[in-house]
Amino acid sequence: MATLVINGGKPLSGKVTLSGNKNALLPMVCGSLLTDERVVLTNVPPISDCDKLTHYFSDFNAHIDHDRQRDTLSLLHKYNQWRHHSAMLPTGIRSTVLLMAPLLHRTGEFILDQSSKGCSLGVREIDPHLEVVRAFGCKVAYDGNICRINAPQQMNAADIWLDYQSVTATETFLMMAVLTPGISTLTNAACEPHVKYFCRYLIGMGAKISGVGTSSLIVEGISTLNGISFRVPDDHHEAATYAAMGAATGGNIEIESDIVSELPLIIRQMRKVGLNVTLNGNRIYTDVSDFRVQPSLTPETFIKVEAAPWPYFPADLLPQIISATIQSQGEVLFWNKIYEGALFWSSELVKFGVRCHLSDPHRLLLTGNNTLRPASVDSPYIIRVVLGLLIAALQIKGRSEIRNADPIARAHPDLIEKLTHLGADVEWQDIQE
Structure with missing residues (x-):
């Protein structure tokens, strides 16, 4: 069982280079299987899912050249090799x-x-x-x-x-x-x-x-x-995740990306809950946050962050913004309109001293004004939830642990290196049960 150990309470600062989506x-x-000509992909993230697919292709004598140093993947399929395919998916x-x-x-x-x-x-x-x-x-x-x-x-x-x-x-x-x-x-x-x-x-x-x-x-x-040569776009989820980390820890992070045009709504939601994140040209900047939730136009209603299919706020970013808001000075309602039961992990936030209430399988009310403390928590097998718990731990002074953190390596294999570069004290630890 892999565990993330975090010594939190330090602002993260520096420049972030994003991975491909x-x-x-x-x-x-x-989709490279749709042509018999060469396909070359650049800005390829180093993920295990891609390795499994290319290993499958190699069973049919596909020409594969994966240059990990240059983040480039070249694929060329031989049609005749697939006529009697027998390799296990x-x-x-x-x-x-x-x-x-x-x-x-x-x-x-x-x-x-x-x-x-x-x-x-x-x-x-x-x-x-x-x-x-x-x-x-x-x-x-x-x-x-x-x-x-x-x-x-x-x-x-x-x-x-x-x-x-x-x-x-x-x-x-x-x-x-x-x-x-x-x-x-x-x-x-x-x-x-x-x-x-x-x-x-x-x-x-x-x-x-x-x-x-x-x-x-x-x-x-x-x-x-x-065939085609095509650059995989930067990951807008990763951009928003590092923005949440920087703003939540009070650090100065700079993120340059070709997908900043996809982020205005996401950044606006972050600012609505008191996170200091700004856009300028093709860059995202973070700074010290005041965590003051913007008042609702009608006093009897909560400020809401609603996650739904694009172009709404993405459900895959809900754990990150929830955890980045645990220092908030007001109430925020988070609403996952896509997945039922995707907020039950919030019980782990309570271990950090977060006051929150799961209203139903889709809605979580964060009440704010929390007295936070380091904790050992258990993550479900959900990549984004591990990230959410990590963002919470990074804000809290002291030693925290996230158990069952293995899924994070599937989408972010270089996460620890990037966080260390930003000044975080985070490491993997194998704990034998």
Whole structure:
């Protein structure tokens, strides 16, 4: 069991270099299967999910060159090697589902074994993807363990209205539609920044997509896609996370990025709860915060931070802003409109002396004016929650521990190095139970 040990109470200061967006990279890696030409990705973050995908590709003699020093990944697939694919899909990563559309185009078949050790994909989780591929004419069979999908000899264009704005289902639609003849449309599409950049990636390969950045996508299918050299955008989640860390600890952090244009609403919510974060050109700056919650226009209501599908405040940033607000001088209501039960980890904040009340599975009221203390806490297996607990511990003078912190390494493998550079006293410690 990996534990993060934090000696908090120190302001974090310095410049931060952001990593590429993990959620943008993975569909691009899977989407490389849509062409027989070379795909070169730059600003590639060093994440284990990407390594698992490229290891899977290597079983089919793909030409892979991953230059970790230059953050560059080159992929070239040999079509004939995939005609009789037999290697087991990568397990334990949710991005496996993004292989569905490329493999249906390349081999006509996709098989997911639910009994495979380490598989993190339940049938309910892939329901939106099955709805998408069925609309293109694929047949789906499931016997309780194995989900088998077969493509028709000629796929048909589709007109789909998603039940909810699923990022990965939107990406599956795009990968199905770009190589399917005719005009395909998707209503209620996800429009997060990483989806927008994935559209631009496909357009760079020759795809014909309109409505990029909106909830309505129209795709005119073509017969082949070409190769591309494409820069993975910076991670807006990481930018906001370091901004929260700097403002919460009273430090001067400077973040330069090509995705600052995606952040005005996120920064405005931070300022609303008393965090000193500002935007200037292509940079984000933090300074000492007063933690004074902006008063509501109507005294009988709380200041709210509402997380919902983009362009609302992202649910993946809710743990970070909650924990950055534990020194607040007023009441704030945090509302997760996407995930039920995603705020139950707040019971661990209480161990730090945070006064909060879980109103229901979606809403958390932070009452403010807390007397904070270091603590040992347990994190659920959720990357963003580990980050949230870490932000809390960084503000509090003394030694704190976050147990079960392993998930953080999946998305932020260089986190400790970056925090140390900013002046934090944080280290991994393996504790034997």
